Amino acid sequence: xxxxxxxxxxxxxxxxxxxxxxxxxxxxxxxxxxxxxxxxxxxxxxxxxxxxxxxxxxxxxxxxxxxxxxxxxxxxxxxxxxxxxxxxxxxxxxxxxxxxxxxxxxxxxxxxxxxxxxxxxxxxxxxxxxxxxxxxxxxxxxxxxxxxxxxxxxxxxxxxxxxxxxxxxxxxxxxxxxxxxxxxxxxxxxxxxxxxxxxxxxxxxxxxxxxxxxxxxxxxxxxxxxxxxxxxxxxxxxxxxxxxxxxxxxxxxxxxxxxxxxxxxxxxxxxxxxxxxxxxxxxxxxxxxxxxxxxxxxxxxxxxxxxxxxxxxxxxxxxxxxxxxxxxxxxxxxxxxxxxxxxxxxxxxxxxxxxxxxxxxxxxxxxxxxxxxxxxxxxxxxxxxxxxxxxxxxxxxxxxxxxxxxxxxxxxxxxxxxxxxxxxxxxxxxxxxxxxxxxxxxxxxxxxxxxx
Amino acid sequence: xxxxxxxxxxxxxxxxxxxxxxxxxxxxxxxxxxxxxxxxxxxxxxxxxxxxxxxxxxxxxxxxxxxxxxxxxxxxxxxxxxxxxxxxxxxxxxxxxxxxxxxxxxxxxxxxxxxxxxxxxxxxxxxxxxxxxxxxxxxxxxxxxxxxxxxxxxxxxxxxxxxxxxxxxxxxxxxxxxxxxxxxxxxxxxxxxxxxxxxxxxxxxxxxxxxxxxxxxxxxxxxxxxxxxxxxxxxxxxxxxxxxxxxxxxxxxxxxxxxxxxxxxxxxxxxxxxxxxxxxxxxxxxxxxxxxxxxxxxxxxxxxxxxxxxxxxxxxxxxxxxxxxxxxxxxxxxxxxxxxxxxxxxxxxxxxxxxxxxxxxxxxxxxxxxxxxxxxxxxxxxxxxxxxxxxxxxxxxxxxxxxxxxxxxxxxxxxxxxxxxxxxxxxxxxxxxxxxxxxxxxxxxxxxxxxx
Numbered sequence: 001x002x003x004x005x006x007x008x009x010x011x012x013x014x015x016x017x018x019x020x021x022x023x024x025x026x027x028x029x030x031x032x033x034x035x036x037x038x039x040x041x042x043x044x045x046x047x048x049x050x051x052x053x054x055x056x057x058x059x060x061x062x063x064x065x066x067x068x069x070x071x072x073x074x075x076x077x078x079x080x081x082x083x084x085x086x087x088x089x090x091x092x093x094x095x096x097x098x099x100x101x102x103x104x105x106x107x108x109x110x111x112x113x114x115x116x117x118x119x120x121x122x123x124x125x126x127x128x129x130x131x132x133x134x135x136x137x138x139x140x141x142x143x144x145x146x147x148x149x150x151x152x153x154x155x156x157x158x159x160x161x162x163x164x165x166x167x168x169x170x171x172x173x174x175x176x177x178x179x180x181x182x183x184x185x186x187x188x189x190x191x192x193x194x195x196x197x198x199x200x201x202x203x204x205x206x207x208x209x210x211x212x213x214x215x216x217x218x219x220x221x222x223x224x225x226x227x228x229x230x231x232x233x234x235x236x237x238x239x240x241x242x243x244x245x246x247x248x249x250x251x252x253x254x255x256x257x258x259x260x261x262x263x264x265x266x267x268x269x270x271x272x273x274x275x276x277x278x279x280x281x282x283x284x285x286x287x288x289x290x291x292x293x294x295x296x297x298x299x300x301x302x303x304x305x306x307x308x309x310x311x312x313x314x315x316x317x318x319x320x321x322x323x324x325x326x327x328x329x330x331x332x333x334x335x336x337x338x339x340x341x342x343x344x345x346x347x348x349x350x351x352x353x354x355x356x357x358x359x360x361x362x363x364x365x366x367x368x369x370x371x372x373x374x375x376x377x378x379x380x381x382x383x384x385x386x387x388x389x390x391x392x393x394x395x396x397x398x399x400x401x402x403x404x405x406x407x408x409x410x411x412x413x414x415x416x417x418x419x420x421x422x423x424x425x426x427x428x429x430x431x432x433x434x435x436x437x438x439x440x441x442x443x444x445x446x447x448x449x450x451x452x
Numbered sequence: 453x454x455x456x457x458x459x460x461x462x463x464x465x466x467x468x469x470x471x472x473x474x475x476x477x478x479x480x481x482x483x484x485x486x487x488x489x490x491x492x493x494x495x496x497x498x499x500x501x502x503x504x505x506x507x508x509x510x511x512x513x514x515x516x517x518x519x520x521x522x523x524x525x526x527x528x529x530x531x532x533x534x535x536x537x538x539x540x541x542x543x544x545x546x547x548x549x550x551x552x553x554x555x556x557x558x559x560x561x562x563x564x565x566x567x568x569x570x571x572x573x574x575x576x577x578x579x580x581x582x583x584x585x586x587x588x589x590x591x592x593x594x595x596x597x598x599x600x601x602x603x604x605x606x607x608x609x610x611x612x613x614x615x616x617x618x619x620x621x622x623x624x625x626x627x628x629x630x631x632x633x634x635x636x637x638x639x640x641x642x643x644x645x646x647x648x649x650x651x652x653x654x655x656x657x658x659x660x661x662x663x664x665x666x667x668x669x670x671x672x673x674x675x676x677x678x679x680x681x682x683x684x685x686x687x688x689x690x691x692x693x694x695x696x697x698x699x700x701x702x703x704x705x706x707x708x709x710x711x712x713x714x715x716x717x718x719x720x721x722x723x724x725x726x727x728x729x730x731x732x733x734x735x736x737x738x739x740x741x742x743x744x745x746x747x748x749x750x751x752x753x754x755x756x757x758x759x760x761x762x763x764x765x766x767x768x769x770x771x772x773x774x775x776x777x778x779x780x781x782x783x784x785x786x787x788x789x790x791x792x793x794x795x796x797x798x799x800x801x802x803x804x805x806x807x808x809x810x811x812x813x814x815x816x817x818x819x820x821x822x823x824x825x826x827x828x829x830x831x832x833x834x835x836x837x838x839x840x841x842x843x844x845x846x847x848x849x850x851x852x853x854x855x856x857x858x859x860x861x862x863x864x865x866x867x868x869x870x871x872x873x874x875x876x877x878x879x880x881x882x883x884x885x886x887x888x889x890x891x892x893x894x895x896x897x898x899x900x901x902x903x904x
Binding site: 203233305308309310312313316336337338339340341342343344345346349352355356 | 655685757760761762764765768788789790791792793794795796797798801804807808
């Protein structure tokens with residue numbers, strides 16, 4: 001059952017909060033040995049909380065659609081009194097004394113935390129498995145990666161363990177597992193969701209957001225997560241909208257389909273699937289417009305420069321204890337220390353120019369549509385992939401279509417739009433203007449309906 | 453005559469725009485040989501423009517208080533068709549094809565440009581004389597520096613050549629010459645005034661603003677300068693207020709007087725003069741409150757790290773032609789190239805924390821009052837100054853009280869509050885919360901009135 005269905009069933013008394021929590025906990029017990037999606041399971045706490053929420057409902061106190069919904073948090077989000085490892089040896093036994101804004105907001109909305117999900121070490125690197133906590137496996141094929149860094153959250157939702165899991169996205173880390181695992185993944189505008197208590201990696205690129213089974217569920221989660229927070233000075237004072245899609249018409253909405261870059265060096269099955277989804281959207285009334293996008297490869301490089309510097313600035317104090325890190329992350333952290341400040345400053349200048357370019361592009365269209373990734377989920381350990389005759393590093397292929405969007409700060413969603421011939425999910429990425437999450441979710445929902 | 457008086461005289465037909473321009477041009481001819489305040493004089497253009505503005509006034513078209521007021525622009529502000537050197541050999545013959553926002557806004561307000569003022573090379577360094585265009589001299593004592601980098605603008609206003617000259621302020625460059633020359637100097641909140649066409653140096657620290665004879669005049673200038681500009685993405689959409697002080701009461705306004713740092717290692721005469729001004733303000737009704745300010749020395753260091761990196765990022769492409777630069781600027785530009793990106797990122801993180809500290813401080817008080825500088829104008833060529841028995845580099849002494857305010861982005865004004873025993877001016881610095889220029893100018897005006 002997805003989130004909205006569970007919410008309806010609860011109110012129809014067809015199920016209780018406790019039963020929903022028990023069901024999620026039973027699935028963890030059943031599947032986590034194979035998937036390794038959870039690092040911590042909060043069984044007792046979840047059952048106690050669910051019972052309290054049942055009593056609340058019985059007493060007529062309804063906190064809204066998240067009331068009693070079991071969910072998971074990526075293990076880089078602080079949970080007061082509950083271990084938060086950040087996928088790192090540094091914090092393997094760390095119990096934070098404060099909670100992240102994401103956890104606080106879910107708590108007050110009445111969602112029931114069932115556990116903390118596995119992730120890449122400090123949410124860095126991209127497709128590597130975690131050297132301290134092991135690889136997460138893709139529920140569609142356990143020999144394949146779920147993508148990262150929010151891989152445990154993607155696997156948990158895709159396996160039907162929970163209808164909602166929180167992720168974080170610095171270079172694609174929500175949209176990548178959403179695409180590889182066949183879930184919805186939403187990264188709202190930079191500054192829409194507080195990152196307070198999300199263990200930092202690249203502060204100017206970082207977002208917190210939900211992975212869910214449906215677009216509607218992502219909208220419900222965003223409504224609870226969004227809003228100003230004095231503890232994250234990037235958050236905006238803009239009012240939070242009612243994001244839940246209302247089946248309003250999408251007729252005439254202009255969707256830009258990139259002529260350059262986004263459909264080049266993309267697996268044929270991925271391209272056909274995305275084109276099929278766009279065709280269905282067109283039938284539903286949107287207007288497809290070919291557009292040329294800015295030089296995304298250049299923006300990916302700029303994003304990498306920004307992230308290398310920001311991550312190394314944060315982790316420099318730990319770098320004399322080299323045994324704390326796996327080799328992949330250590331290499332990235334070392335690399336960042338050799339960047340000159342002038343390169344970082346120039347990257348930030350180029351970033352502002354690119355933001356202007358996107359602003360101009362969004363005068364012509366209302367949204368952009370692209371494949372989320374050029375490929376479907378690679379096998380665990382696979383280093384190279386060949387796409388249309390060109391061999392490419394799996395890590396680069398995995399971030400190629402998503403990373404630059406973090407640099408610009410635009411809201412973006414990945415939603416399932418089909419499967420390849422081996423049954424692996426394919427994702428469609430929709431990108432909107434800053435703070436136009438309502439439009440983004442409306443169109444994403446219309447595409448999802450058109451495809452179902 | 454100051455700006456407001458000239459504006460009144462114009463409307464009373466006691467003087468014409470042409471006469472005001474002629475008067476300014478005559479003073480340039482008379483004084484510039486001694487002061488070296490102007491690099492370019494726009495005589496013909498000024499007279500033509502003044503005549504046109506006289507015809508407008510005669511025809512009943514009144515552009516407001518700046519209509520027909522002669523003024524000068526620091527020579528790092530682009531003036532289309534008029535040489536803009538940036539005090540540099542690189543641009544010694546450069547005629548820009550576009551105008552700065554400051555020039556455009558002054559033009560449309562009807563102010564009459566009479567010339568471009570001398571400045572430190574690329575507005576960098578602080579008290580050094582310009583190696584390409586020579587030293588500017590302080591009108592109060594031509595053997596002394598006017599301070600910089602907007603030294604020509606300070607000297608031009610202090611000598612009574614123009615009632616208004618634009619400066620720019622990255623680490624104190626408006627407030628320093630205002631204090632040494634005995635004028636008012638206003639640096640509004642970061643993002644209040646467009647920097648478009650201001651030749652960049654340290655983009656996250658940089659401001660454009662006026663130097664004037666009175667607080668009222670600075671307010672009139674700010675009202676014309678302020679506002680959103682799509683070409684400077686730091687500018688704010690906040691509405692521009694009516695900044696001109698209206699003699700409203702200042703009773704009960706809480707002025708924080710730092711117990712630490714700002715009155716330490718300050719010349720006795722400077723301290724007494726500032727204390728006298730605060731006493732007068734208290735008599736006028738403000739409430740003086742002792743406060744402890746954050747670690748300003750640390751913030752000065754952080755500002756320097758930020759500026760070193762940003763300036764070197766901009767000037768790196770020129771650094772293979774070393775003969776283009778004077779030795780002081782070259783040393784700073786070289787230094788910035790060796791900064792690691794992680795230091796810059798950490799400086800920006802520390803900056804955000806300091807902004808929070810100042811936010812907390814401004815819960816206790818409405819404004820801060822400090823000396824603008826710990827000393828009065830040093831002699832040309834003087835490298836060291838001894839303050840209360842401690843020897844200090846003149847450059848460090850000159851920026852010690854002003855630089856950190858750019859890092860925080862707060863609006864600040866320097867206004868004359870007295871003279872030392874040799875007749876050199878002393879400045880009082882008032883600092884307000886972001887975008888509280890109206891309050892800042894009201895209190896500055898009240899202090900000015902109380903002292904007159």
